[in-house]
Amino acid sequence: MTSSNSILSITVLPGKSKNGTAENFSEIILSPGDVLSIVGATGSGKTAFINDIEVLAQGDTVTGRIILVNGQNPPDDFIRDPSKKPIAMITQNTKCLADLTVHEFLEMHLRSRKISDISLLEKTIQTANKFTGEKIAAGMRICSLSGGQTRSLFIADAVIISNTPIILLDELENAGIFKEKVIEELRQLRKTTIFVTHDPYVALLTDRRIVMENGTVKCILEPGDLEKDVLFRISEIDKELSAMRERIRGGELLFENKGGTSV
Amino acid sequence: MTARLITVAGPPSAGKTAVVRQILKNLIPEFKVAYLKIDVVQAWEDEELAEEFHIPTKKVYSGDMCPDHTGILVLQDAVEWANSVDADYLIYESAGLCLRCTPYTTHSFGLCVVPAVSGMHTPLKMAPMITFADAVIVTKIDLVSQAEKEVFREAIRQVSSETDIIETDALAGTNMRYLMKRIFELSETRNDADQLRGSPPLGVCTVCIGKKDVGWQNHFGVIRPLDAPDTLFRGE
Numbered sequence: 001m002t003s004s005n006s007i008l009s010i011t012v013l014p015g016k017s018k019n020g021t022a023e024n025f026s027e028i029i030l031s032p033g034d035v036l037s038i039v040g041a042t043g044s045g046k047t048a049f050i051n052d053i054e055v056l057a058q059g060d061t062v063t064g065r066i067i068l069v070n071g072q073n074p075p076d077d078f079i080r081d082p083s084k085k086p087i088a089m090i091t092q093n094t095k096c097l098a099d100l101t102v103h104e105f106l107e108m109h110l111r112s113r114k115i116s117d118i119s120l121l122e123k124t125i126q127t128a129n130k131f132t133g134e135k136i137a138a139g140m141r142i143c144s145l146s147g148g149q150t151r152s153l154f155i156a157d158a159v160i161i162s163n164t165p166i167i168l169l170d171e172l173e174n175a176g177i178f179k180e181k182v183i184e185e186l187r188q189l190r191k192t193t194i195f196v197t198h199d200p201y202v203a204l205l206t207d208r209r210i211v212m213e214n215g216t217v218k219c220i221l222e223p224g225d226l227e228k229d230v231l232f233r234i235s236e237i238d239k240e241l242s243a244m245r246e247r248i249r250g251g252e253l254l255f256e257n258k259g260g261t262s263v
Numbered sequence: 264m265t266a267r268l269i270t271v272a273g274p275p276s277a278g279k280t281a282v283v284r285q286i287l288k289n290l291i292p293e294f295k296v297a298y299l300k301i302d303v304v305q306a307w308e309d310e311e312l313a314e315e316f317h318i319p320t321k322k323v324y325s326g327d328m329c330p331d332h333t334g335i336l337v338l339q340d341a342v343e344w345a346n347s348v349d350a351d352y353l354i355y356e357s358a359g360l361c362l363r364c365t366p367y368t369t370h371s372f373g374l375c376v377v378p379a380v381s382g383m384h385t386p387l388k389m390a391p392m393i394t395f396a397d398a399v400i401v402t403k404i405d406l407v408s409q410a411e412k413e414v415f416r417e418a419i420r421q422v423s424s425e426t427d428i429i430e431t432d433a434l435a436g437t438n439m440r441y442l443m444k445r446i447f448e449l450s451e452t453r454n455d456a457d458q459l460r461g462s463p464p465l466g467v468c469t470v471c472i473g474k475k476d477v478g479w480q481n482h483f484g485v486i487r488p489l490d491a492p493d494t495l496f497r498g499e
């Protein structure tokens with residue numbers, strides 16, 4: 001197993017656009033602890049970008065990109081042995097087709113990662129339950145979990161079982177899980193993280209922002225403190241929206257009162 | 264010169280032809296490849312691949328006979344045909360129906376293609392096809408999450424702790440370099456008698472071949488009424 005504090009950098013080398021033209025950057029380096037976001041219109045190639053990192057592409061994906069680990073071609077072990085792979089990706093897909101219970105699934109995943117500490121199984125379910133409103137139980141069938149529950153379980157699985165230094169999250173905000181809790185958890189563990197996102201709050205939280213277009217990286221932004229004020233405002237808006245969301249979910253009626261906040 | 268034989272097995276729509284396409288992309292034009300498809304009633308792969316890659320192809324419909332049994336009946340002829348057209352490789356795509364048998368012969372390089380979207384029990388259900396293979400190609404990894412992919416790998420490992428597992432998005436060709444490495448290293452197919460690696464459960468059943476009528480009254484030979492303690496012989 002790769003420990004989460006081993007020094008590991010990832011280099012992305014350019015590929016080609018959907019029409020075959022060369023991509024316009026020299027290299028993108030992810031250093032340990034970096035937090036990035038990827039934004040862009042639907043279909044612009046965001047998922048394809050993180051997928052390249054997950055499979056450690058060697059010019060053998062639709063984009064033609066090449067991924068290096070610590071500046072070198074990745075060792076075959078990283079690609080072929082799940083227990084050595086330093087990357088965990090949570091896909092956009094919120095359906096899991098496995099005909100197993102949550103317990104069986106996690107047990108098999110522990111085995112595939114050659115981990116004998118069986119207590120991680122319970123810990124994974126506990127962590128997942130921090131992210132989701134409706135609780136997951138060990139005896140539930142994986143394929144009967146909701147989209148949000150599946151997403152929560154896979155994130156917890158990536159953090160606790162895979163425990164990789166690099167985590168790739170595709171549209172975290174989509175399944176209605178408690179995204180702040182996930183971001184908080186990842187921040188505490190100092191994971192190198194990429195968020196593919198359409199959510200302004202998540203995008204502005206990250207240090208670097210990759211903008212995609214037509215299957216290629218259009219530009220890379222490092223706003224530094226420039227967006228500080230906007231980030232503060234968005235976080236206030238986001239808190240208000242979250243509070244409203246929870247109340248709607250709880251079955252309340254919301255209406256404007258004189259003070260301008262919802263009651 | 265003897266063409267190297269590659270046998271591609273796996274359930275219907277597993278991605279066998281998609282894998283074959285990737286192999287062809289990597290072999291052509293450096294090598295000459297011939298392709299044989301065996302299926303029960305309908306198959307189009309031979310025509311598609313002939314048009315796409317300009318390679319010699321053939322197709323055999325097994326009809327009433329077990330397609331894998333048909334395979335071993337015609338394979339010797341097929342290797343001779345591949346040699347006659349100067350092919351370096353002969354790729355044989357099986358029908359992949361009942362999963363009880365394995366179409367791999369001892370002299371061929373056997374590939375088992377299984378999609379990552381199959382249930383976790385699928386590897387157990389098709390255990391012979393997996394254990395006798397030289398490599399298991401897990402396709403459609405683009406459609407599942409990473410954890411699921413790793414658990415599926417573990418499910419294959421439960422059936423076979425040794426077989427090489429190669430995970431791919433067969434449409435993009437991801438990780439195909441690991442398969443190609445082994446294909447480039449294949450030695451020429453031996454000339455001595457070739458055999459199936461696994462034993463078929465009944466081979467081909469001369470009793471039931473082509474017979475569709477329900478009811479033992481309509482049949483001769485070995486029959487079995489529901490309440491009879493054992494099979495009976497019924498002469499014409």
Ligand SMILES: Nc1ncnc2c1ncn2[C@@H]1O[C@H](COP(=O)(O)OP(=O)(O)OP(=O)(O)O)[C@@H](O)[C@H]1O
Binds near residue numbers: 016
């Ligand atoms: N560089 C590229 N060359 C060729 N095809 C590409 C390239 N990048 C992406 N694609 C293809 O374009 C399609 C859309 O890409 P992708 O799924 O990555 O979009 P996305 O930005 O994640 O969209 P969404 O926001 O809807 O999830 C996919 O089929 C992908 O394989």
Ligand SMILES: Nc1nc2c(ncn2[C@@H]2O[C@H](COP(=O)(O)OP(=O)(O)O)[C@@H](O)[C@H]2O)c(=O)[nH]1
Binds near residue numbers: 282404
């Ligand atoms: N997304 C995806 N689709 C695939 C993959 N492999 C095959 N397919 C699709 O699955 C279907 C069946 O594939 P095919 O190669 O014809 O299967 P065969 O019956 O085993 O030969 C086709 O529509 C393929 O395009 C893969 O790795 N990913």
Ligand SMILES: [Mg+2]
Binds near residue numbers: 047048170
């Ligand atoms: Mg996407």
Ligand SMILES: [Mg+2]
Binds near residue numbers: 279280281308356
């Ligand atoms: Mg086919």
